[in-house]
Amino acid sequence: MPTLPPLRSCLILPLVLLALNACSTQIELRTAAQQEQFAREAASQGDWTQAMRSYEAAVENVELGRGDLAWQERLHHQAGRAASAACRYDAAEFHFRAAIALAKRSKQSSAFSYRALIDQYERQGKRAEAEAVRDELGWHRRGLMAFVAEFESLPVGKPCGVPR
Structure with a gap:
């Protein structure tokens, strides 16, 4: 029974590993899409804790699957909300x-994420932090914040500190 010469086996192994890596990447991205759907469903039912967990799991899978930055950004934003x-x-x-x-x-x-962070600080009564984020934006982008506020606001769950 012939055996592969060492040189051939050294060339085949990297190709096999590359193919396996491509399969795992696709699985992670599909899993991330499912987790994002679970998160949306939980959010639509007002289960914000589960929604947050599902969005966080989706973020991890998109990172592992090397998904695009825009998808990662959207998932982080939704996890924050x-x-x-x-x-x-x-x-x-x-x-x-x-x-x-x-x-x-x-x-x-x-x-949208800047606006959400500012809203978050304001809800907590952290005016100095909210103003620091506005300063981070610069004067030329502040007008955009008012425009963005009309399209999206943070979801409101039960008042914080109230037992569920």
Whole structure:
């Protein structure tokens, strides 16, 4: 029974590994799409904690599957919205900041995430932090915030601090 010479086996192994990697990438992206759908369903039922978890899981899978930055940005933004409604302000801030960073990397508008972060701080009574985010934007983009506010606002869950 002939065996492959060592040189051939060295060439075949990388090709097999490359093919396996491509399959796992597609699986992760399909899983992310399913998790995003689960998150939407949970959000539509007002289950903000589950929506946040599902969006976070989708973000992880898109990152592992090397999905595009715009998709990652949208998922982080939606995770931030769900976290805000679930009174998880620390998680919401993290996701909005991640969405802003991804939008900047992909040369997309980060206006919705900036607006959501400002709204979040204002709801918490953190006026100084909200003003710092406005300063981050600069005067030339502040007018855009009023325009964006008409299209999207943060979801409102049960009042924070009230047992479910």
